[in-house]
Amino acid sequence: MGLISAGTTIFDAGAVSVGGSMTFIKKLTASGSATLDFLNGASSVVFDGTYKKYLFTFKDIHLATNGQYLSFQVDIGTSTGYDIGVTSSIFKAYHKEDGSAAALGYDTGSDQGQGTAFQRLSSDLISDNDACIGGILEIYDPANTTHTKQWMARTNTMVDGSPPYSEERNYAGFFNTTYALTRVRFKSTSGNIDAGDICLYGIS
Numbered sequence: 001m002g003l004i005s006a007g008t009t010i011f012d013a014g015a016v017s018v019g020g021s022m023t024f025i026k027k028l029t030a031s032g033s034a035t036l037d038f039l040n041g042a043s044s045v046v047f048d049g050t051y052k053k054y055l056f057t058f059k060d061i062h063l064a065t066n067g068q069y070l071s072f073q074v075d076i077g078t079s080t081g082y083d084i085g086v087t088s089s090i091f092k093a094y095h096k097e098d099g100s101a102a103a104l105g106y107d108t109g110s111d112q113g114q115g116t117a118f119q120r121l122s123s124d125l126i127s128d129n130d131a132c133i134g135g136i137l138e139i140y141d142p143a144n145t146t147h148t149k150q151w152m153a154r155t156n157t158m159v160d161g162s163p164p165y166s167e168e169r170n171y172a173g174f175f176n177t178t179y180a181l182t183r184v185r186f187k188s189t190s191g192n193i194d195a196g197d198i199c200l201y202g203i204s
Contacts (some may be wrong), residue, residue, distance in 0.1 A: 088173030
């Protein structure tokens with residue numbers, strides 16, 4: 001027997017349903033790309049008030065330059081400076097391939113306090129051919145013109161080290177603007193995004 005609230009099934013046959021449906025919007029595939037850009041209204045991209053939450057997924061992101069980070073920024077209207085003020089926090093956990101070290105802690109080198117730089121979304125990726133970044137980024141209600149824009153991210157990276165190690169990072173932050181966001185840009189902190197997919201979904 002299921003649990004139903006206001007006509008919506010919350011729990012049924014051991015499965016829990018929270019939130020709304022997820023709609024695929026756009027996939028961008030990197031190939032030596034300086035940036036991957038999602039612009040509302042261009043190339044079938046929807047990033048407005050149609051959905052209250054937008055989800056980006058990262059698959060097999062490989063950066064061309066060793067020791068660099070996947071990063072992102074946003075902008076408003078027709079502006080392309082990608083310099084909106086962001087406040088963020090980051091916790092990370094890592095474990096080396098040979099089991100020699102593991103730790104959990106706060107990363108003071110990747111957060112921002114009302115900074116305008118591109119926000120890091122990973123640790124420093126080793127450029128070995130089999131190394132990549134995977135994860136998700138959620139941006140909430142980007143078209144809202146009353147509140148700041150909240151976001152969260154979670155990524156895992158094969159980190160540049162001797163030996164390399166796996167590192168999971170959990171991010172949270174807000175963009176300090178009450179203007180509607182219209183675009184999102186992803187890039188490596190230096191060099192190109194060599195390969196990988198970034199997909200955008202809307203969640204109702």
